[in-house]
Amino acid sequence: MSLRHTTHRLRGAALGAVLALSLSTTLAACGGDSSASGASGGDATLKWASSYFPTHWDPVVSGSGAQFRQLALVYASLTRTDKDGKAVPDLAESWDYNAAGDQVTFHLRKGLKFTDGTPVDGTAIKDAIERAQKQKNSALFGDLTSIKTVTADGLDVVLDLSQVDYQIPQLLGERVLQVASPRAAADPEKLDQAPIGAGPFTITQLVPGTKAVLEKNPDYWDAKNIHIDKVELVSAPDASTVVNGLKTGVYNFADLDPSQAGAAKKAGLDVFVQPGFNASNISINVNKKPFTDPKVVDAVRYAVDRQEFVDKLTFGYGAVTDQPFPKEYVAYDPQSEDPYPYDPEKAKQLLTEAGYKQGQVKLDLVIPAATPEAEIVQSQLGAVGIKVNIKVDKNWATPFFAKDLTLSLYGTTGRDSAVQTLTAHFGPDGPLNLSTPYEPAGFEAAVAKVRQTPLDAADYPQVLQAATRAGLKSGALVFTYSSPNLFTKTKKISDLTPIPGHVDWTGVTIGDD
Amino acid sequence: MVRRVLSLPSGRIAVGLLVLIALLAALGPVLAPQDPLATSDNTLASVSWSHWLGTDYLGRDTFSRLLDGSRVSVLASLEVALVALGVGAVPGILSVYLGRVFEWGTLRLADTLVALPFLLFAVAVTALLGNGLTQAMLVTGVLVSPLFYRVSRAATLAVARSQYVEAAIISGASVGWVVRRHVWAKVLPPIAIALAQTIGVGFIIVSSLTFLGIGVQPPAPTWGGLLASDLGYLDYQPWAPLAPAILIMLTVWASNLLADTIRDVSGEAGRAFVTHRRDVRSAHDASDQNATAHSGGAR
Numbered sequence: 001m002s003l004r005h006t007t008h009r010l011r012g013a014a015l016g017a018v019l020a021l022s023l024s025t026t027l028a029a030c031g032g033d034s035s036a037s038g039a040s041g042g043d044a045t046l047k048w049a050s051s052y053f054p055t056h057w058d059p060v061v062s063g064s065g066a067q068f069r070q071l072a073l074v075y076a077s078l079t080r081t082d083k084d085g086k087a088v089p090d091l092a093e094s095w096d097y098n099a100a101g102d103q104v105t106f107h108l109r110k111g112l113k114f115t116d117g118t119p120v121d122g123t124a125i126k127d128a129i130e131r132a133q134k135q136k137n138s139a140l141f142g143d144l145t146s147i148k149t150v151t152a153d154g155l156d157v158v159l160d161l162s163q164v165d166y167q168i169p170q171l172l173g174e175r176v177l178q179v180a181s182p183r184a185a186a187d188p189e190k191l192d193q194a195p196i197g198a199g200p201f202t203i204t205q206l207v208p209g210t211k212a213v214l215e216k217n218p219d220y221w222d223a224k225n226i227h228i229d230k231v232e233l234v235s236a237p238d239a240s241t242v243v244n245g246l247k248t249g250v251y252n253f254a255d256l257d258p259s260q261a262g263a264a265k266k267a268g269l270d271v272f273v274q275p276g277f278n279a280s281n282i283s284i285n286v287n288k289k290p291f292t293d294p295k296v297v298d299a300v301r302y303a304v305d306r307q308e309f310v311d312k313l314t315f316g317y318g319a320v321t322d323q324p325f326p327k328e329y330v331a332y333d334p335q336s337e338d339p340y341p342y343d344p345e346k347a348k349q350l351l352t353e354a355g356y357k358q359g360q361v362k363l364d365l366v367i368p369a370a371t372p373e374a375e376i377v378q379s380q381l382g383a384v385g386i387k388v389n390i391k392v393d394k395n396w397a398t399p400f401f402a403k404d405l406t407l408s409l410y411g412t413t414g415r416d417s418a419v420q421t422l423t424a425h426f427g428p429d430g431p432l433n434l435s436t437p438y439e440p441a442g443f444e445a446a447v448a449k450v451r452q453t454p455l456d457a458a459d460y461p462q463v464l465q466a467a468t469r470a471g472l473k474s475g476a477l478v479f480t481y482s483s484p485n486l487f488t489k490t491k492k493i494s495d496l497t498p499i500p501g502h503v504d505w506t507g508v509t510i511g512d513d
Numbered sequence: 514m515v516r517r518v519l520s521l522p523s524g525r526i527a528v529g530l531l532v533l534i535a536l537l538a539a540l541g542p543v544l545a546p547q548d549p550l551a552t553s554d555n556t557l558a559s560v561s562w563s564h565w566l567g568t569d570y571l572g573r574d575t576f577s578r579l580l581d582g583s584r585v586s587v588l589a590s591l592e593v594a595l596v597a598l599g600v601g602a603v604p605g606i607l608s609v610y611l612g613r614v615f616e617w618g619t620l621r622l623a624d625t626l627v628a629l630p631f632l633l634f635a636v637a638v639t640a641l642l643g644n645g646l647t648q649a650m651l652v653t654g655v656l657v658s659p660l661f662y663r664v665s666r667a668a669t670l671a672v673a674r675s676q677y678v679e680a681a682i683i684s685g686a687s688v689g690w691v692v693r694r695h696v697w698a699k700v701l702p703p704i705a706i707a708l709a710q711t712i713g714v715g716f717i718i719v720s721s722l723t724f725l726g727i728g729v730q731p732p733a734p735t736w737g738g739l740l741a742s743d744l745g746y747l748d749y750q751p752w753a754p755l756a757p758a759i760l761i762m763l764t765v766w767a768s769n770l771l772a773d774t775i776r777d778v779s780g781e782a783g784r785a786f787v788t789h790r791r792d793v794r795s796a797h798d799a800s801d802q803n804a805t806a807h808s809g810g811a812r
Contacts, residue, residue, distance in 0.1 A: 240744045259570075263748035312556055312571055370731040372570055378732065379552045379571070390731050392644050 044510035045230040046493070049242055049254040053209060053235035057195040058188055059178035060132045063139030063431075064420070066413040068175050069503045073214055073231060075178030075197030076221065078106060078125060079169050081416045085329075085500045086455070087169040091120055091179060091198065091221070092157075101164040101452065106172075108155040109221050114181035115202040122152030127182040129159075129172075135188060142429050143176050143420055146451065165451040170417040174502065200226045200505060210235055227509045243267055246490060252510070256488040258315040264488040273317060274485040276501040277414020277421065279324045280309070282377060282478040283434040288406045290361050295354040297475040301340035302347040303384040308376055309481035317484040323468060324412060324421050326482060329500075331418035333465040336472045347384040358385035363407045365389065368396035373480075374409060403436045411483065414501050418464055419450050426471035433476050440473035447471075514702070517778040520791070524774040530767035534760075537580065538587035545577035550732050557749040566756050570746055573732075575739070579756055582734035586719050587764075589650045589728070593715030594708055596654025601661025602704055606696060608662075609669045610688045623659040631656035632721060639727050646719070646728035653718050657711060664707045668700040702779030706772045713768030720761050736761050 054070050056062040062071055080090040092106040112120035129150050132140040146165040151158040159168060171177075184196040195203055200223070201214035214231040217223065236242050239257035243264045246254060256264060256271065264271045282300065290296045306320035322339070325332040351361065363381075365388045367374050378388040388407070399405050410432055415421040424430045427447070428437040446467035453463045485501070492511045497504050518524035542549075546565075553572035560567050566575035601623075608616045634656055635649040642648045669692075672678055678695050686694075722728045723737030731738075736757040743753035777786060 238744075240747060257745070259745055260748065266748070308554075311554070370726045375571055375732045376552070379550075392726065392730060394640055 043229045044227060045232060046228050046253055046505070046510060047232045047234075047251045049234050049236040049245055049251040051236045051239070051255045051257075053212075053233065055209065056192050057203075057206070058185075058192040059180060060135050060138045060140055060188070061192060064143070064175040064415055064424075068178065070212075070233060071178055071195070072174045072199060072502075073201045073233070073505075074195045074199045074203055075174075075180060076120075076199045077174045077179060078172040078177045080173050080504075081170075081499055081502065083497055083499050085416065087173060087416070090173070091125070095169055097166065101166060101454075102161045103158065104161070104168050105156055105158045106169075108157070110155060112198055112221055113219055114184070114196055114198045115217055115219070116181050116183055116196045118181045118183045120179070120198050121155055122157040124179060124182050125157040125177075126150040126152040127185065128177060128179045131185055131188075132177070137188075139431070140176055142427075142431065143171065143423075163448065163451060166454045167417045167419045167451055170455065171420055173416045175416050176420070201228075201231055222506060225506045227507070228505055243269070243488070246488060252490045253493055254488050256486045258313070258317045258484065258486055261315055261317065261486060261488075268491075269488045270491055270493075271486065271488050272495075274487060274496065274501075274503065275326075275498050276485040277325060277329065278411065278482050278485060279321050279414070280373065280409065280411040280480050280483065281324075281425075281432075282480060283400075283405075283408045283410050283432070284476050284478065285403065285406045286435040286438055286475045287403075290354070290356065290363075291406065291475070293354045294475060295350045296356070296361065298340070299347040299350040299354070299384060299386070300381065301478055302343045302350065303380050303386070304340075304377075304478055304480060305342040305380055306480050307342075308380070309373065312376065313372055314481065314483055317486055319482045320480075321482045322479050323472060324414070324425050324477075324479060325418070325468065329418075330461050331421070331464050331468050333468040333472070335465070336469050339472070340478075344384050351385055356385070359387050361385065362387045362389070364391045364405075365407050365409070366391045366393050366396055366399065366405050367409050368392070368394065371409075377409065400434070401431060403434055405434060408434060413485075416501070419447060419467070422447060422450075422467055422471050425477055426474045433474070435474075435476035438474075438476060440470060440475075443467070443470040443473070445470075514705075514775075514779065517784070518771070518774050521774055521778065523770055524778070527767045527771035527774055530763055531771060534583070534587060534764050534767070537583040539584075541580035541583040545574075545580040547574040547577040549573060549577040549581035549734055557746055559750070560752075567750055567753065569739075569742060571732075575753070575756070578734035578739060579736070579760070582736050582739060583760075585646065585729060585733065586716065586723070586736045586761075589646050589719040590712055590715035590764075592647070592650040593654045593657060593718060594711040596651055597657040597711055598661050598704070598708055599658075600655050601658030601663075602665040602700075605662040605665030606669045606692060606700060608666050609673050610692070619662065623662045626656050627659045629656055632718065635718065635722055636725070636727055639722075644728060644730060646722070649722060649728045650715070650719070653715070657714065660707055660711065661704065664703045665700050668703050669696050672696050672699045702775060706775045706779070709768050709772035709775060713765040713772070716761065716764050716768065 050070060052066045052070060054062055054067040057071065059071050059075055062068065076091050078090060078092045079087040082088045091108055091112065093109045095104055095106045097104050106125065108120060108122065108125070114120060118124065129144065129147060132138050133144050133147070146161050146163055146168065147159050148162040149160045161168070179197060180191055181196040184191045193206065193208060198220065200217055200220045202217045203212055203214050205213040212233040214233065216226055216229050220226060236254060239260055242254045242256060243260050245251045246269055247267050261271050282304070284291050284297060284300065286292065286297060306322070310318045310320055323332055323336060363386060365374055365377060367390065370390070370392050374390050378390055381388045400408055412432060415424065425432045426439060426443050427433060428439045430436070450464050450467045453460050494509045496508055497506065519528065551573060553568065555568050556570055556572045558564055558568040564574050564576065566579065569575050569578065604619045608619045631653045635653050638652045639645065639649050672695055678691055681691055681695065720737035720740070723735035724741040726738070726741065729735050729738060740754050740757040743750065743757070746753065
């Protein structure tokens, strides 16, 4: 009996020793790895886990959505925006308008090259603009309707406009004119998976949908202010794993879901909000029943309790909004604040006036992925007698952009040009206007007036806000809440410049642990 | 067979748990103390008398959602098992009797189905036919069916080559009569084992799919869906995934335990095993009584 006990004890001790040995070997290996990476020439590596990993790397196909931030690692643009949201030089070091305001000339920096050696000149810019206007699968052509012709003249590029439009420098920034090498862009399908630009980094490895490895581009015009040697961009696997990824050193920078902010703070990570123009909305198709009746549209407007979205989805980081702009932004129209306050009784009454009994209006809310936001919409509309069936459709983008849906949800990250934001939402061909070709009365004239007004004119804010007011008459959109541009990083990464809507790596340093 | 299964403690535990889960599926939505879809301002609340398992991210009662979600989860796993049984068992038995062409064809088909990854196929089918659990489980059932095909074929082969079956056929018995009279009785125990096991597998598949948000449209609750949503709020409710995870685990464990028990008690060997256990227990009881009698005398 005692012999058996001794044998068991010996076995236990041996097993423990083996486990301890393998554990210490593993830990040593991990430690060895990290010290090795730290010692490999002192490379400053950004390890970015992003929930917006680009599907397309051709900027013309990728469009103006949130993924432009990742594409901006590779591509420089004609202009960029500063922390006040104003257009400042990027590839173009300056620009000037003619007296009439219908022609603008951009002057490019000297001696720049794309990473494939092609010179950055007027021809390259002309090619980029015309490709965005004409390429079959372009997501940008609707934003460039003011540009009639483009003429290249050495390092100058002249844009003749179809209308007076002082928004052009604001427009041709990172969201609309990231410039690809014309040689690479000759084969757009190849460019889409092997991007070549003149931006701060160049891609060395790309696993579609999963991972991109980039190295600093020494020929970038502002390379002296880029202090990051290497970028590993990965698609964030799941919101709940991001914080652990940062804690264990797999990442050192990540987009953060508000629900994870508390965990990130507890883990000693920096949690910060970049300013932006995020606004979520309920998209309505007024060309389809029952929304052909404006009373049903109004019923939805009155049924929405915006505060519930903020309370349940943003964990203290968001705000209610009834416009596609934050309150502090110049385009926000104070006169249009809260025109349809939460009033479920009025919503019910409007439905009755429209001839619908409780529960008689039945709608499919078609969305690309199940979200708590959709469940809140379902619950709020259900409370006034509109029965909503949530339908998750992985191919949602096709019917949404073809304007075939009756009810959906969308969230914008904004645009650098306020006019682009307005036309995208309220314009007759706006990609975010589910009711194409519908547009609210007076909108087109109001927008034209904004285009004609120089951005530094004294009356620019009033003119812009009038256009916002005209757009908000649209029944196609009910804005709900603004989610934050929330990020987390390890403390060794220095603070980013708070440029609205952007993630700019200029001047950012990555120190030692 | 049922009596033999229940004669073992493992069988009683497995059946007891599965009956409990079945009752949850049947009565869960009725028993739910609150409306499982009703949202409130009390989000991510802790456990309390009014909310036994707290509330979720929209302020809905988690206990009620767990009860309400049991039906979908159980029915879907049963669907997998029954479809697999229907599609696999009958061709498995017939492959022994319906000639070489049928045998060769069904064997190759079974090999093909085994090679296909059922989870991926279920995802693909929901993408093609719409996001519904019924169609996903139907396809999964077909892909799992080779298990039943092979089990029933192996058992039938063993029976078909026995002398008493050959004697029956020489005496003029038809294939149908042989299958009904001799084959069924021999094939049923292994099929019952496979069925119990497949219910467990089906549960894992259903939970995996609903965890990924496939098959069920929100806000309908499922155990897998609850588990997935809980993981997003671990910082607020680190204990929340326990309840759905334990339920899933218990159901799968009970199914496997039942399969093991059926295996242990089926056939002549099983009958002998049960008899032996009963004898051992009787002897043990008798010695206990003797011991009690002796100690009583001493007292």
